[in-house]
Amino acid sequence: xxxxxxxxxxxxxxxxxxxxxxxxxxxxxxxxxxxxxxxxxxxxxxxxxxxxxxxxxxxxxxxxxxxxxxxxxxxxxxxxxxxxxxxxxxxxxxxxxxxxxxxxxxxxxxxxxxxxxxxxxxxxxxxxxxxxxxxxxxxxxxxxxxxxxxxxxxxxxxxxxxxxxxxxxxxxxxxxxxxx
Numbered sequence: 001x002x003x004x005x006x007x008x009x010x011x012x013x014x015x016x017x018x019x020x021x022x023x024x025x026x027x028x029x030x031x032x033x034x035x036x037x038x039x040x041x042x043x044x045x046x047x048x049x050x051x052x053x054x055x056x057x058x059x060x061x062x063x064x065x066x067x068x069x070x071x072x073x074x075x076x077x078x079x080x081x082x083x084x085x086x087x088x089x090x091x092x093x094x095x096x097x098x099x100x101x102x103x104x105x106x107x108x109x110x111x112x113x114x115x116x117x118x119x120x121x122x123x124x125x126x127x128x129x130x131x132x133x134x135x136x137x138x139x140x141x142x143x144x145x146x147x148x149x150x151x152x153x154x155x156x157x158x159x160x161x162x163x164x165x166x167x168x169x170x171x172x173x174x175x176x177x178x179x180x
Contacts, residue, residue, distance in 0.1 A: 001034045002101035003110070006063045006083070007090035013038045016063050019086050032079045034066030039113040044155075045175070058113055064102075073098045127157055132180040135159070140170060144180065 008016045017038050024033045039058040044051055070076055074097065075083070083089060092099030102110070127133065131147040145161035148169060155174045160167050 001066045001068050003107045004065050004067055004069075004099045004101060005093040006065055007093065008061060008063050009088035009090070010061050012088035013057055013060070013063055016086060016088050020063070020065070020083065023082050023086065027078070027082055029079055029082060032068045032076050034068075036066070037064045037110065039064070039110055041113070059110075064110055069099070069101075075099060127174065127177070127179070133157075133159060133177045134180055135161075135172060135176060136178050137176045138172065140172070145170070150174075 006016075017036050020033075020036050024030060024036075040055040041058055043054050043056055045054060067079065068076065074080075075092065094100040127147050127150060129147055129149060133145060133147055135141055135143045135145070140161065143161045143163075145159040147157055148160050149158040150156075151158075156171050157174050157177060159170050159172055159177065161170055162168070
């Protein structure tokens with residue numbers, strides 16, 4: 001079996017995966033179609049004192065399928081009609097009706113991301129040291145400064161701002177600032 005990429009409607013990846021898994025079981029196609037994956041990453045957001053965990057799709061608009069192809073590289077007919085009959089499904093990535101299998105390195109990367117254990121989610125901080133920022137909220141609203149360091153565990157960014165002509169370090173939550 002090889003891995004293939006299936007285009008699907010935006011924000012319908014999980015529904016398509018669930019529908020395909022049910023159809024494969026119901027129609028007895030487990031010998032042709034293997035695993036079906038939608039890789040996601042968990043992101044922790046901190047606002048005030050509340051933490052929320054969100055799942056973000058790593059490849060929006062795509063579902064990955066492990067499948068056996070025919071000798072000429074096409075999708076077997078039974079599987080083709082089952083897949084195309086699923087709501088929100090587009091087509092496989094490939095040309096002239098023949099899907100292109102994924103490279104082994106891409107498969108390894110995708111599987112590594114898809115099979116990650118439910119580890120502690122990371123905080124997504126889009127800033128790097130030296131970025132020019134503006135403070136959006138809090139006591140120092142509308143002050144401008146430079147990012148000095150980032151504590152991604154706590155979601156805190158140390159910013160250097162000039163107050164009364166002196167450089168002053170401030171610890172600010174990442175969602176309270178924006179890039180200039």
